[in-house]
Amino acid sequence: MCSLCRWDANNANQFDKPRQKIRVFNEDFVRDNLRFITNPDDNIESFAILGEDNNKIEQEIGALEKELGAQEQGEETGLYAQRAEIRKEYVKHKGEHKQTFDALEKQLSDKATDRNIGIKYKPERFGDQNYNVTKLKTEIEEVLKPSYQPSTGDQLSNYEKLIAEKILQPVSPFCPSKLQFGNLANEAEILITKKISESDKIEELAKDAVLNRWVSEGRSHHKGKKRACGFCGSAITTERWEKLEKHFDEESSKLEKDLDVFLNKIETEKNSTSLALSIFDRAGLLGLLQDLYAANKDNQTFLHARLSVWATMCSSRTKPPSTAGCGPICSRIRILRSPRQKSLSPITRKPSAKRKVWPN
Incomplete structure (x- = not known):
């Protein structure tokens, strides 16, 4: 029996019921890839065996290579062409982003520290000679919070007036x-x-507090000084004096x-x-x-x-x-x-x- 192809020369029935797949190789192929046959210590080189499945794989590889297209720079086709186009867009937008970012950073830096327009150099208005772009970014983050309440127009107007105030003379101490x-x-x-007790009261005076007070003041002016009323000139009798004394107890x-x-x-x-x-x-x-x-x-x-x-x-x-x-x-x-x-x-x-x- 052949050790390679399992051929048994004494058994003619082996063709009726083949049990092994038979591969046929020419001498050049055996010499180049199957050297272990002549030299047991030699290696086996890898090789592909052509067949139906291999043809199918080759067709799939061809289709994929066609979809990928050519990769030569400037003449790309297929997916390579799409990748090249997307890369161009990426480079373009990346440049635009960097340009916009740099412009914004410069704007923030100028607003914070520029000698002509910077907040740092206007302490009389903003009150911070150590102002920098980091503080500006922090304040921007603060005003962007949902919880931030912007000042009203009236409040801003009052703040502007307060900033414009001049130093005034101190006022006097106040206690x-x-x-x-x-x-x-x-x-x-x-x-x-x-x-107060109503006994011995003159009813007319008791009902009218204003008149009562007026008579009381007149009584103090007349008592022991005049016998006639200084208002109407009538005589003030002893009986009237007694009633006034009892009334004004x-x-x-x-x-x-x-x-x-x-x-x-x-x-x-x-x-x-x-x-x-x-x-x-x-x-x-x-x-x-x-x-x-x-x-x-x-x-x-x-x-x-x-x-x-x-x-x-x-x-x-x-x-x-x-x-x-x-x-x-x-x-x-x-x-x-x-x-x-x-x-x-x-x-x-x-x-x-x-x-x-x-x-x-």
């Missing part, structure tokens, strides 16, 4: 007095609603004195509210504080009017005073006054901190 509107309202209510006199004291407190309070603003000259305040000053003056006018009404109510003892509207205004006066009490710098100097006004 405000404590306002007593709440205490005065309670005291007025007590005096107005206070009950100790309890009534005390109430009158308490009312006089209270009216003096009203005047003192009015003077205190006037003093709160009298030391300030509106022209000597920064623009933003001038608006607060004007609002404070309006509040002062309202409170003075309300105090005058309280004084009239107490003099006539008509009805308890109302404090409606006074509380909020008093609070605003204290709020406007507090910054001046803690530090006068907001009034006399421009802020030194960095302004958050976005540059144009």
Whole structure:
């Protein structure tokens, strides 16, 4: 039996039932690729065996090579041509991107540090002599956040006015007095609603507090001095004097004195509210504080009017005073006054901190 092809010369039936595939090679092929036949120590060179499957593979390879096309530079075809075109587009867009990026970087750099237009060289407006492009990029990221709230037109206008402010002379030190509107309202209510004995009272005077006060003052001017009325000239009889003495007893006199004291407190309070603003000259305040000053003056006018009404109510003892509207205004006066009490710098100097006004 042949050791290569498994041929058995003594068995003629082996062709009826072949069990092995037979390959036939010429001598040159055996000598070049199957040298182990003559020399067992030699190697086997790899080689391809032609057949139906190999032909199919060769056809597929040919189709793929045709789809790939030619690769020669400048004469590409097929997929090589498409790749060359895409590469051209890539190089083009990459260059455009770099050009745009460099232009943007230069624009940011100029806005941050250029000697003519840079934020760094405008500390009187932006307040930062160490400004650089990194800080600018950080602020841009901040304003791009969804949570960022841009300034309104009015706010920007106020910021511009504040930046344009000039250094002003310091204002005088201010030590405000404590306002007593709440205490005065309670005291007025007590005096107005206070009950006094009605025995031996002159009904006409008891019903009219204004007339009662007028007669009381006239009584003090006439007592022990005149026997005739200085107003109408009629004689003041002894009986009338006795009735006046009984009417203006100790309890009534005390109430009158308490009312006089209270009216003096009203005047003192009015003077205190006037003093709160009298030391300030509106022209000597920064623009933003001038608006607060004007609002404070309006509040002062309202409170003075309300105090005058309280004084009239107490003099006539008509009805308890109302404090409606006074509380909020008093609070605003204290709020406007507090910054001046803690530090006068907001009034006399421009802020030194960095302004958050976005540059144009």
